[in-house]
Amino acid sequence: MKAIRVEKHGGPEVLELRDVPEPQPAAGQVRIRVHAAGVNPVETYIRAGQQGYGAPLPYTPGGDAAGVVDAVGADVSGVKAGDRVFTSRAFTGSYAEKALASAADVYPLPEHVTFQAGAAIGIPWATAYRGLFQRARILPDETLLVHGASGGVGSAAVQLARAAGVTVIGTGGTDEGRQRVRELGAHHVVDHHAPDYLTRVRDLTGGRGVDVILEMLANVNLVKDFDALARYGRIVVIGSRGALEFEPRLTMRVDASILGMSLVNAPAPDLRRAYVAIGAGLDDGSLRPLIGRELPLAEAARAHREVMEPGSAGKIVLLP
Ligand code: NAP
Numbered sequence: 001m002k003a004i005r006v007e008k009h010g011g012p013e014v015l016e017l018r019d020v021p022e023p024q025p026a027a028g029q030v031r032i033r034v035h036a037a038g039v040n041p042v043e044t045y046i047r048a049g050q051q052g053y054g055a056p057l058p059y060t061p062g063g064d065a066a067g068v069v070d071a072v073g074a075d076v077s078g079v080k081a082g083d084r085v086f087t088s089r090a091f092t093g094s095y096a097e098k099a100l101a102s103a104a105d106v107y108p109l110p111e112h113v114t115f116q117a118g119a120a121i122g123i124p125w126a127t128a129y130r131g132l133f134q135r136a137r138i139l140p141d142e143t144l145l146v147h148g149a150s151g152g153v154g155s156a157a158v159q160l161a162r163a164a165g166v167t168v169i170g171t172g173g174t175d176e177g178r179q180r181v182r183e184l185g186a187h188h189v190v191d192h193h194a195p196d197y198l199t200r201v202r203d204l205t206g207g208r209g210v211d212v213i214l215e216m217l218a219n220v221n222l223v224k225d226f227d228a229l230a231r232y233g234r235i236v237v238i239g240s241r242g243a244l245e246f247e248p249r250l251t252m253r254v255d256a257s258i259l260g261m262s263l264v265n266a267p268a269p270d271l272r273r274a275y276v277a278i279g280a281g282l283d284d285g286s287l288r289p290l291i292g293r294e295l296p297l298a299e300a301a302r303a304h305r306e307v308m309e310p311g312s313a314g315k316i317v318l319l320p
Pocket residue numbers: 040041042123124127147148149150151152153154171172173174177192216217220221237238239240261262263264307308309310311312313314315
């Protein structure tokens with residue numbers, strides 16, 4: 001079968017399409033014929049071998065996939081060959097024609113949800129869900145700022161929060177991105193490159209500030225987030241790409257909480273609950289993963305370049 005292989009850490013050019021043997025499912029595992037694989041920023045950090053990230057070489061990148069189960073190992077119940085599924089934990093790598101996952105890590109993909117949309121769920125939707133409901137414990141009558149709403153995590157957060165009765169303000173860096181955020185249901189949309197945009201966010205809350213901020217670029221925004229935060233506000237740090245100088249007194253002024261989160265730290269029952277809730281919204285059609293671009297598997301290097309460029313308007317998916 002065809003798969004993307006990484007034999008040494010480096011730039012996107014180290015992603016190469018190769019012929020590799022088909023993986024065989026062991027007990028408790030299923031093999032998925034991958035129809036679409038989701039591309040996440042973390043896969044570029046691992047490919048580059050950034051500090052704190054890495055993988056034993058050689059490897060096939062990716063964990064997010066949607067497809068059809070084509071083989072099951074021993075002792076698997078509840079999933080069978082022919083089932084449409086999605087997963088965030090394709091442990092042999094999802095940038096491939098076939099991938100293995102633990103049967104416990106696959107979830108049913110409703111008939112009316114495309115494989116492309118299924119591949120966009122895994123990491124971004126669980127991250128958005130965990131940030132909102134398990135870390136910030138956001139409540140229906142609260143106000144949320146999704147700081148970076150046009151990308152994979154942000155576009156999921158806008159929909160999940162809106163469906164839960166939260167007032168949602170989303171940011172995007174381009175007209176196209178902001179238009180998408182509006183279409184997803186954000187009550188207000190602002191430009192995170194405009195000079196006065198956090199004053200505008202505060203104005204949109206009648207001067208009170210927002211209760212929760214989901215932060216996609218904390219090294220740039222964490223200090224100025226306090227310009228828009230209400231008393232007892234919570235900031236969930238989801239993305240950060242560097243260091244910053246910080247005055248801790250900022251947290252005292254409004255009794256703020258800064259909550260770190262990494263999806264890999266989510267306990268298994270929390271992760272399962274997140275996917276069950278997301279699955280219910282997919283099933284009734286209220287939640288719709290936003291697809292930005294579809295590329296053939298062979299163009300994985302281009303996908304890695306584009307996922308790190310500004311101007312997000314949804315998820316990049318690879319089609320084997
Ligand atoms: P993505 O699809 O590439 O989206 C990136 C988002 O960040 C876009 O909405 C982008 O907006 C926005 N952005 C760019 N500059 C910004 C700024 N100055 N202020 C606010 N937002 C800005 O990536 P993603 O999958 O949504 O992931 C977002 C971040 O979270 C990444 O850093 C990723 O590594 C991280 N992440 C963390 C976890 C975790 O477990 N903690 C899980 C998944 C992702 P424009 O392009 O419109 O400017």
